[in-house]
Amino acid sequence: MKVQMQDQQANPRPDLIEKVTGAAVFASDVSVPGMLHGRILRSPLPHARIRSIDTSAALAMPGVVAVLTGADLANINSHWGLYLIDRPVIAIDKVRYVGDPVAAVAAVDEHTAEEALDAIMVDYESLPYVTDAEEALKPDAPLVHEDMQTQNDYYFRGGTKIREGTNAFQDYRYDYGDVDAAFESAAHIFEDRFTFPGIFHYAMEPHVAVADFRGDELEIWSGGQTPTAIQKVCADLFEMPLSRIRVHSPYVGGGFGGKASVKIDPLVAALSWKAQRPVRVCQSINESMLTARRLGAVVYLKTAVDAEGKFTAKSVRVVMNGGAYADTGPAVAIKSAIRAIGPYHFPNLRLEAVAAYTNTVPGAAFRSIGGPQGVWATESQMDIIADKLGMDPVEFRLANMVDKGQTIKADLRPLDVDLKHSLREAVAALDAQPDKDASRRGVAVGATDPGIMPIGGAVVRLKADGSVLIMANTVEIGQGNRGVLRQIVAKVLNMSLEHIHVGRPDTEFAPYDWGTGASRSTVISGLAVKQACEDILAQVQKVASQEIGGEPSDYEFRDGIVAGPQESVKLRELLRRFHGVDSGEFIGIGRITKHTRDGDFAKAPLFWETVGGACEIDVDTDTGEIQVLRVASAVDAGYVINRSAAEGQDEGATVQGIGHSLFEEYVYEDGQLTNGTMFDYRVPKISDAATTALSVLIESKDGPGPFGSRGMGEGAILPVAPSIANALFRMHGVRIRDLPLTPERVWRAIRDAKQEQGDTDASAESSSSEVNYVTSAI
């Protein structure tokens, strides 16, 4: 019998057919024998001391196997974290936000577990709370964490600078040149305050994990993006060897950073440890809204410009709402300040980023960490300045933008792409549309330094029959990385895709990889796979020269045939001559470290992830509703391995950006999240997506990844909000500095501007010298 292979030669992605036929096994589909179902009791209060928890009634219910509370953590390391060891596996002495896990029940089924939650009695003593970051930094603000214990070099390189006795868990400062002197001598100074709210990742699959604690070993099937970090945190909590913790990564139904680093896995592992049974916890989407969100930000910009319209200094101050636990917030805060610089040259530069604990959902990484927050501010202000100087927004950007090879921030790798070209390409893409309308247009650019740790590896096994198994720990979260790895193997080993299989990520077999995020998989895992293939080729050539004769370099490997000047043999025949039986395999290993590419990987960032963006909008001035008509992003991806997947990344980023531009925000009132359901929290629908979305992929072939590729997929989210706001300004002369651009906000701004216009017109009759700034044309 011949087994029909599912993979189509034409389609490199093995996941697509599985997903559309329902055959794909996602983390939420995993079931293991003897598995219990867990549900989590969450705090209804924003900040409270736990006086007592009575679980006896829950435990007495038929089908309830175990209840985990803070009292159970006495015998393990109770807290974990990435910069600060601030998060208990489950609440111990107090709760810090509405949604904080207080108790977890493991029962024979989900309904029984859910019912048992109602039977758990928790006695709380309410504490003063704070939900706003700037309020949280005031001297008399309630402390979310009384003590802060930091650690360095744990997840990202370095540590965080806390302010003891306050809610500030990050206090980053950077100073270059003499900013104060530059401000004193500036021809123009622009000062603006922008806000960006907390945003839900809304992966379609909520957070899910199955954990099976068996004596001295722990096995987890996780919906997380970072299996090795989950492994590390669990090893530290339970004081177990890394080698006894196995993390599987089935298909994950979207991540966007909300499943990066570590989220619910330690809690599920602890529940399994308590129950002594495998336990599955699959959250509802509402619970996932209470698990992680993008950090909200207030961004203050002060920018100095000389008489010729050139920048002389910039100061950025970011205040981030980090929520109840720091997670990777310290990194997000720094990145936000850096990403607020923009791709411009400032001879004098000051950055400040403060991240504050608040009694809200913990902040977390989200597609271009800190990027949309910083870029929203800076690219909005770029148009404010251009307007004031009477310059065209595109020309003003081009005049101040650094060239490829020039420095944005002194301690970072110089810009490695021609971003001026990207901006022109984005504008050209809209100009090429038959229904283009430049009077409705806004532009914006973004330049970000991905926080990529150059740690990764891959094993590629060339089997005797010429088929290939790839073992890598990059997680398929919908971005198509398994397909990309296959295409890399096909290209390097000169073989067709049908013979190439990618194993499921599994820490027991696949080499260590730092994690799936920051646009790193194609570059890091891809390059490791490419190296492993090159390792294999060298071995094949060596064995061929030994068994057939001649020099290794005489041989090439193509379509499963080892071809040399004297003889061409099938791989199986080569192995027969080598081993005596036609079995065995070639094992190729790829390793990524700071030494990769002659030490170039030691420099940060590994590459710049950049974008030029432009959009055209329609505004219903009666309702204030904005419709994005056409949008274009231009990204230098270096080399495009899978075009439809790459375009899908940028189109998805654009639609996600439309969400935070127009609708999305966490709304808090009295310490409660008031829109914590998908009825009240609006994500973009297909009718909200631009009717024309253009993804321009530029291939300069000089990125650090395989074949000159660079990472992509996060850039296109950056320009969406500021380009929409800039288009709104161009059309109606109103400048909105707060996201989202809800219909009400837009309607109110246009109405107020009309009223002001009316007032100005009236006063202009008596004083004709008055300049009407609000409606001046750009």
Add this chain to the structure above:
Amino acid sequence: MLPAPFELHRPKTIDDAFALMAEHRDEATFYAGGTEMLVAMKARVVAYPHVIDIKGLDELRDVTREADGRIRIGGLSTHHELATNPTILEHLPAYAEMSNQVANIRVRVAGTVAGNLCFAEPHADVPTLLCALGAELVLRSPRGERVVSAGDFIVGEFTTIREDDELLTAIRVPSTRGGTTAAYRNFGHLERPAVGVAVRKEDTGSGIVWHIWVGAVCGHPVRLESVENAVRGMQGEQALETLKRHIDAATQELEIYDSIHGSADYKRHLVGVLASRAMEACQK
């Protein structure tokens, strides 16, 4: 979240459904599409140990023309069925258009018109338009049948005049064929509408009569009687200009509050915008 445990009953006839309700009384609820009730049960806002699934009562599903020319819509008709039903498309095109825009397709293929009315979620589209269309609702119980006007049915948020053991079996709507036209316009930036306005222009033979109802923004649909009176007998630009002159005063009388859907003044403004647009649509 998951709902509290319940027993599901699937009666085959209306009488069986009534018998189950009589047996379990306060512990039971009728349920059809589930797009509202199941959400509330999962959120544990409501709990019923007995859920009586009436989806099997096929007699409540038909759309027919009655002898007097009214369209009789079975209560179990889904939004999607009504959006695509030839009789609705011919006689109540505005209703078909509205039905086609309720929530999303997953809700439209499951959610029923009677369920929408009986749940009385204030941020809904169906009740407002039915009020403006002059619909009557047929309520049946073991005690018999009664007919109430759509405008009297919903009395507040999630509150109707329906008795717990009554089924909303049918909605009877005067056809808008002939000289009558109707239109519904809504707006909101969240999943549910913030404001909805329904307008019907009725040619009575002895003059034009306008029916103007506002929904979503208050606890129940509200008739803008003062505006209706102001525009009575008018058409075209004259009607529109008169509506615009009177709508602000009328919206000031409405009980509208700041909410996640928008500030009160913005929503009042939207009532005027949507009323104008609906009136314009009626005159096209």
